[in-house]
Amino acid sequence: MNAQPTDASLDTRQRLIEAAILTFAEKGFDGAGIREIALRAKANSALVTYHFSGKEGLYLEALRYIFARKACRVAELAMAPALEGPGAREAALQQLKDHIRAFMQDLMACDPQDPLDPLGEAAMALMAREMQAPRAASSALLMEQIRPHVDHLMQCLRVLRPDLSWGDLLNMGMSIQGQLLYFRNSLGIARLIRGNPNYPEDLEEVIRHFTDFSLRGLGIPEAFPQPRN
Amino acid sequence: MNAQPTDASLDTRQRLIEAAILTFAEKGFDGAGIREIALRAKANSALVTYHFSGKEGLYLEALRYIFARKACRVAELAMAPALEGPGAREAALQQLKDHIRAFMQDLMACDPQDPLDPLGEAAMALMAREMQAPRAASSALLMEQIRPHVDHLMQCLRVLRPDLSWGDLLNMGMSIQGQLLYFRNSLGIARLIRGNPNYPEDLEEVIRHFTDFSLRGLGIPEAFPQPRN
DNA sequence: CCAAGAATTAATCAATCGTTTGAACCAGTC
DNA sequence: GACTGGTTCAAACGATTGATTAATTCTTGG
Numbered sequence: 001m002n003a004q005p006t007d008a009s010l011d012t013r014q015r016l017i018e019a020a021i022l023t024f025a026e027k028g029f030d031g032a033g034i035r036e037i038a039l040r041a042k043a044n045s046a047l048v049t050y051h052f053s054g055k056e057g058l059y060l061e062a063l064r065y066i067f068a069r070k071a072c073r074v075a076e077l078a079m080a081p082a083l084e085g086p087g088a089r090e091a092a093l094q095q096l097k098d099h100i101r102a103f104m105q106d107l108m109a110c111d112p113q114d115p116l117d118p119l120g121e122a123a124m125a126l127m128a129r130e131m132q133a134p135r136a137a138s139s140a141l142l143m144e145q146i147r148p149h150v151d152h153l154m155q156c157l158r159v160l161r162p163d164l165s166w167g168d169l170l171n172m173g174m175s176i177q178g179q180l181l182y183f184r185n186s187l188g189i190a191r192l193i194r195g196n197p198n199y200p201e202d203l204e205e206v207i208r209h210f211t212d213f214s215l216r217g218l219g220i221p222e223a224f225p226q227p228r229n
Numbered sequence: 230m231n232a233q234p235t236d237a238s239l240d241t242r243q244r245l246i247e248a249a250i251l252t253f254a255e256k257g258f259d260g261a262g263i264r265e266i267a268l269r270a271k272a273n274s275a276l277v278t279y280h281f282s283g284k285e286g287l288y289l290e291a292l293r294y295i296f297a298r299k300a301c302r303v304a305e306l307a308m309a310p311a312l313e314g315p316g317a318r319e320a321a322l323q324q325l326k327d328h329i330r331a332f333m334q335d336l337m338a339c340d341p342q343d344p345l346d347p348l349g350e351a352a353m354a355l356m357a358r359e360m361q362a363p364r365a366a367s368s369a370l371l372m373e374q375i376r377p378h379v380d381h382l383m384q385c386l387r388v389l390r391p392d393l394s395w396g397d398l399l400n401m402g403m404s405i406q407g408q409l410l411y412f413r414n415s416l417g418i419a420r421l422i423r424g425n426p427n428y429p430e431d432l433e434e435v436i437r438h439f440t441d442f443s444l445r446g447l448g449i450p451e452a453f454p455q456p457r458n
Numbered sequence: 459c460c461a462a463g464a465a466t467t468a469a470t471c472a473a474t475c476g477t478t479t480g481a482a483c484c485a486g487t488c
Numbered sequence: 489g490a491c492t493g494g495t496t497c498a499a500a501c502g503a504t505t506g507a508t509t510a511a512t513t514c515t516t517g518g
Contacts, residue, residue, distance in 0.1 A: 012465080028362065030259035034506065044467055049507060051465095128361055132414045133257070134421070143421055150422060170423060171438040174415075175408045181415070182407030185361065193379070194399060209400040217446035241495080263476060273497050278477060280495095 013051050015041040018119055020062040025122035028129060029059055060138055063130065066123040067145045092159035093220070097211055099153055100180065104207050107184045128185050153177070160220055176214045183210070242280050244270040247348055249291045254351035257358060258288055285366060292359070292367055295352040296374055321388035322449070326440055328382055329409065333436045336413045337429075357414050382406065389449060405443045412439070 019041035023032040034055050038045035052058040107124065134142055150173065157169045164172070183190070183206070191199045200206045248270035252261040263284055267274035281287040336353050359371055382405065386398045393401070412419070412435070420428050429435045 028257055028259060030257060033504080035504090044465095045506085046468090046508080047466070055506060125362075128414070131418045132357060132361060132416075134417045139417075139421060142418065146418065146422075168438070171435070172442070174412060174419065175439065175442045178408040178411030178415075179404045180407075182411045183403060185414075186403075186407075186410075190399075190403065194396070206400070209397070210404065213401070213404045213446040216448055217442040219445055262474080264474090274476085275478080275498090276496070284476065 012041070012043050012047060016043055016047065016051065016058065017062050017065045020058050021066065021119060021126055022122045024059060024062060025125040025129070029055075029135065034058070056137055059135070060141060062126070063138055063141055066127065067141075069123075088159055092156045093215075096153070096156040096160065096215075099156065100176070100211050100214060101207050103149075103177075103180055104183075104203065104210065107180060108203060124184060128181070131181075157218070160218060172218055175217060176210075179210055179213065241270070241272050241276060245272055245276065245280065245287065246291050246294045249287050250295065250348060250355055251351045253288060253291060254354040254358070258284075258364065263287075288364070289367055289370070291355070292370055295356065296370070298352075317388055321385045322444075325382075325385040325389065325444075328378075328385065329405070329440050329443060330436050332378065332409055333412075333432065333439065336409065337432055353413065357410075360410070361414060379406075386447070389447060401447055404446060405439075408439055408442065 016037065019037045020032075023037045023040060026032070034048045035045045037058070038048060048055060048058050052061050130138060130142055153173050153176070154169055157164075157172050161169065161172070187199075191197050245266065248266045249261075252266045252269060255261070263277050264274045266287070267277060277284060277287050281290050337350070356371075359367060360375075363371055379402070382402050383398060386393075386401050390398065390401065416428075420426050
């Protein structure tokens with residue numbers, strides 16, 4: 001067991017985790033082998049059991065590693081003040097816009113200084129896999145991480161559409177989040193269809209589209225005076 | 230080898246394929262074992278190699294089996310008459326609505342008359358897995374299947390919003406498809422969030438939501454007289 | 459400098475993987 | 489009844505899986 005990890009082992013631990021993210025993202029949990037991961041991390045495969053008490057533990061630690069490095073921007077927003085009293089509607093509208101922008105920026109770059117971060121790319125692929133088919137051991141971890149984002153979004157929607165039921169509000173949230181996540185997960189196809197390998201060249205333009213589409217879909221006339229035509 | 234299969238073997242072949250769809254959908258390609266599939270099909274595991282020349286062959290055959298039985302509804306729509314002349318706008322609007330309904334129904338159930346078809350459910354789960362992490366051997370098969378759906382959707386959007394650029398239309402299509410596909414790809418997490426393992430209990434209600442949200446997002450005021458505040 | 463403990467290693471474990479084998483089964487046909 | 493070709497089966501194959509062991513190296517506080 002690793003009672004009190006030393007500095008030396010931290011390097012190996014991190015290398016294993018990052019190699020695990022890459023490999024799990026490429027081949028899935030069952031497709032990836034600990035020998036392959038260890039080879040990628042230039043470490044011994046036995047260290048997986050030693051440091052993480054098994055393959056499943058390494059997988060969970062990889063998820064935690066992703067959550068710790070991301071969720072930076074959206075997490076701040078979740079701390080926004082409660083929406084009540086006069087001006088609550090305008091505040092909720094602004095928070096929703098900020099939510100979309102922050103989420104998109106979190107989606108597109110793990111490390112803002114490195115837009116072509118392969119680890120961030122793999123991390124999102126791994127998250128997508130996990131969201132589609134949650135493993136029993138990690139679904140709790142996933143929920144715990146996603147919950148505040150969902151709550152924050154729902155809080156905004158509830159103020160903006162107080163007439164809707166909770167189920168309808170969940171549908172609205174699902175549509176909004178769906179656009180954003182699908183955009184990220186289908187970037188490869190989108191670039192082929194558009195014949196532009198650098199798409200999106202201007203992220204702000206995409207953010208604007210998603211914001212417009214979502215607000216109109218939500219049914220908030222005052223936010224968008226009139227959709228022309 | 231199976232030069233000319235007899236009637237007797239067709240039963241076994243089909244049982245293996247259907248068991249494969251169920252198992253591959255549940256556990257993925259690597260997670261599912263040949264012995265498990267054969268046990269489910271009440272057949273011998275050696276028959277996988279005999280009939281399909283291996284696990285990979287069985288997987289491809291399972292995908293072909295899905296494509297042959299599905300793609301029925303959306304495929305019909307892709308054959309719809311060209312949209313031109315007077316009434317083109319109304320026709321495009323109806324086709325878009327039909328597209329969303331057909332796509333959702335194809336996503337959720339294989340046979341519309343049997344909404345609780347476990348094979349259809351598994352088939353779409355398998356497709357969703359494949360769409361997110363395409364296997365090299367099957368990506369071409371998948372693309373060929375998807376392409377007409379995208380074309381048909383874009384054709385409708387072009388009529389409904391002739392004022393938009395091609396890039397903007399692609400954004401619209403991305404938002405619409407994103408909702409639908411994300412809905413399918415995140416069913417696992419959605420059921421956790423809603424605390425309802427049977428969600429969606431009423432598919433029509435979901436279809437209605439996606440249709441409303443998409444038409445409003447598209448900016449088609451006549452389709453939805455007014456989103457009540 | 460030197461035990462003590464953490465970290466790493468090569469070697470090995472039992473289990474399972476997909477596949478192969480060779481014989482048996484089950485129609486039909488002469 | 490013997491023969492044939494497609495089908496099915498139990499058994500075993502070699503390879504690989506995740507996990508474990510015991511010995512070794514590295515690090516560190518006394």
